Amino acid sequence: MIASHIRAVGFDLDDTLCLYMPVAREARLRTFEQLLLPRVNISLEEIDQHYRHAFREVLEQIHTEPWYTLYKQEGHPTRTETMRRMLERLGIRDDSLAEALSWHYLEEREKRLQLHDDTLPVLNALKERYPLFVITNGPAREQRRELAILQLEPFFEVVVIEGEVGVGKPHPEIFRVVERALNLPPESLLFVGNSWEHDVLGALQAGWNAIWLNRENLPHPEPHRAEVPVITTLRALLG
Numbered sequence: 001m002i003a004s005h006i007r008a009v010g011f012d013l014d015d016t017l018c019l020y021m022p023v024a025r026e027a028r029l030r031t032f033e034q035l036l037l038p039r040v041n042i043s044l045e046e047i048d049q050h051y052r053h054a055f056r057e058v059l060e061q062i063h064t065e066p067w068y069t070l071y072k073q074e075g076h077p078t079r080t081e082t083m084r085r086m087l088e089r090l091g092i093r094d095d096s097l098a099e100a101l102s103w104h105y106l107e108e109r110e111k112r113l114q115l116h117d118d119t120l121p122v123l124n125a126l127k128e129r130y131p132l133f134v135i136t137n138g139p140a141r142e143q144r145r146e147l148a149i150l151q152l153e154p155f156f157e158v159v160v161i162e163g164e165v166g167v168g169k170p171h172p173e174i175f176r177v178v179e180r181a182l183n184l185p186p187e188s189l190l191f192v193g194n195s196w197e198h199d200v201l202g203a204l205q206a207g208w209n210a211i212w213l214n215r216e217n218l219p220h221p222e223p224h225r226a227e228v229p230v231i232t233t234l235r236a237l238l239g
Helices: 021-035 044-061 067-073 076-089 095-112 119-127 140-149 172-182 196-205 234-238
Strands: 008-011 132-136 158-161 189-193 209-213
Touching: 008 172, 021 044, 021 095, 044 076, 067 076, 067 140, 076 095, 095 140, 119 132, 119 234, 132 172, 140 158, 158 172, 172 189, 172 196, 189 196, 196 209
Parallel strands: 008 132, 008 189, 132 158, 189 209
Antiparallel strands: none
């Protein structure tokens, strides 16, 4: 599966090496159930609908100031702002509750983090043959903690985090950071990730090789891009 000219292999983190979106949803539902449900007369699912609306609002503004500077350092400010806007939609103005929801959600999420079953076997096998690296979007604090909780850092010669370098995928500059750190040309690098836009297109635009990890068998966003291999498990990399 990995072409002979490849000299280093990299991975996305969330929902590539570890479960993230399902974990995040479970964590916030437990948070709402414990801290918010007793205070409102609506269902847990309705609360989560308001959260998702607030999350989309904040996400649209995440790369504007002052939010992006704060977000790069840690996720708490934007996470708390999301909770505050959700509460406003519920008719509740309580900044202390927004803070409590933010921290409780983070704790619930972090204790649920887990690797996919194929992650460790594949990383152990590939580490014998290639320098490995990870490129992940997100705040510096949370992503470093996530790597530490999952005990992944020893596998990687290079760890590149959006919050630490100031730019995220799919921007080519975050890929250039890896090239400089490994002193390798773009055509010798392979990146594997679950996001077609951020991971695959980002790598291709940087002149890299890419493999799309499609664990959920989603419809292909660009079926004509036959040059990009598609896998449903990381084990396929060892084929």
